Amino acid sequence: MRILFVCNEYPPNQYGGIGSFTKLIAEYLALNNFSVFVVGYADVKERKTEIINNVTILWIPRPVYGKSKFLNILKQLISRFIFYKIIRKEIKQREIQIIESxxxxxxLIFKPKNVxxxxxxxxxxxxxxxxxNRRGSxxxxxxxxxxxxxxxxxxxxSEHIVRLTKEAFKLEFQYxxxxNGVDLELFSEIGIERDLNRLLLVGRMHPYKGFDRLFRCLNFLFALNKEVNLEVICTIVPEYKEFLMSLVDRNYHSRINFxxxxxxxxLVQFYNKASLLVLPSVTEALAIIPLESMACGTPVIMTNGFTAPEIITDNIDGVLVDTADAIGFASRINDTLKFLKLSNKMRVNAKRKVKTKFEIGDIILQNMSFYKRVLND
Structure with missing residues (x-):
């Protein structure tokens, strides 16, 4: 089978969840005798093709936008038309059967023919x-x-993102x-000693990720627990880091490490060293970060909403909490850290949940079966 993925954040370029997912599935499909291609924008000066782990990637220079709103709108439309023409050419040259966007x-706003x-x-x-409840573009x-x-x-x-998409666009569709899955050969317990007072925050500095919710609760948490510390793994945006630190009493700054x-x-090392991962996101389709953490035996405390109940069973393999309630959030973190010092049960349950529901091998088989049905329809 010959499949082409559209991905504008394919690693090693700057990437997020879509890029991580696409790389993972592309490389696993390539190992299973699929011919796999990726086309997307990247920080390159001219188009170039390279092969990484048996996946053929066409990098396209990323469009540059200016200050004019009208010209930017025009450029977005033109760039998508040009992108479509590139995709169409790749489909013909590579004899693509399925394209995934x-x-x-x-x-990809135009539908390619014969695929x-x-x-x-x-x-x-x-x-x-x-x-x-925000007004978008x-x-x-x-x-x-x-x-x-x-x-x-x-x-x-996730079921959540399907329901939400139908409501937001007022659409009905079959699906x-x-x-998403996690690679258990990479993300697993590696036997290093944990710091049972360490919280871990992994993600990117974006309003959707809710970093400010965690930092607003730190004053209460650090007052409750004199030993707890926080480690933050992300691409650092200096202005946003300064904003986050302004939410925390200066006396506590030494307990936060960016x-x-x-x-x-x-990252596997950081997951294994921490006692608890915090995911204060405001919205997620299905975050990969908590799956990686759980696979390493590090339970997750996350916002009780969006897809969280599809990932975590509260107080069994993780903790669901109202992260907008700073005092309540701090209290639940502190209680969970105390519990994890006394019992490994939640760690065992977290690993079991990922193995039975999100293991990448099973997820790849589901996708392969899906692609075969798509071709046969």
Whole structure:
């Protein structure tokens, strides 16, 4: 089978959840005798093709936008048309059978001919803004809606994101739900000693990720627990870091360590060293970070909403909490840290949950079966 993924954040370029997922599934499909191609924007000066782990990638120079709102709108439309022409050429040259794109930003708003188009719902701008009662970009709404409506088949990474997408765009469609998965050969317990007072925050500095919610609770948490400390793994945005630290009493600053971004091999070390991962996101389609952490035996305390109940059973393999309640959030973190010092039960349950529900081998088999059905329809 010959499949092409659209991905504008494919590693090693700057990437998020979509990039991580696409790389993981692309490389596993390549190992299973799929011919796999990726086309996407990157920080390059000219188009170039390279092969990484048996995946053929076409990098395209990323569009540059200016200050003029009108010109930026025009450029977004023109760039998508040019992108579509590149995709169409790749389909013909590579004899592509399936092309997979996604909802976020609507990268592919025209439907290529003679190929099956799959759109995976990772969480669009429109759906996330709808969930948070925010007014989003009308242009992005149009682009994302076009991207979804053009699909021959739709996959949702969670039941939550499917429901939310239908509501936000006022659409009805058939879909298949296939969760994101985690590589248990990479993310696992490695036998190093844990710091039972360490919290870990992993993600990116974006309003959706709710970093401010955690930092607002730290004054209460640090007052409750004199030993707890926080380690932050993310690409550091100096202005946002300064804002976050302004929310915390200066006397507590020494208990917060911003590490920066690390690769996955290092990340495994940080997951294993911590006692508890905190995920205060305001919205997520299906975050991979908590799955990675749970696979390493590090339970997660996360916002009780969006997809959280699809990942965690409260007080069994993790903790669900109202992260907008700073005092209550601090209290639940403190109670969970105390419990984890007394029992490994939650750690065992967290690992079991990932193995039975989110193991990448099983997820790849689900995707392979799905792609075969798509071709046979």
């Amino acid at each position: 996604y909802d976020y930003g609507g990268p 099956k188009l799959v759109v995976r719902l990772h969480g669009s701008h429109t759906a996330n803004n709808y969930f948070m 009308l242009l992005l709404r149009l682009l994302e809606k076009c991207a979804i409506k053009n699909a021959d088949n739709i996959v949702g990474v 298949e739900r296939i969760y 590490v920066g971004r690390v690769d996955n091999n290092e």
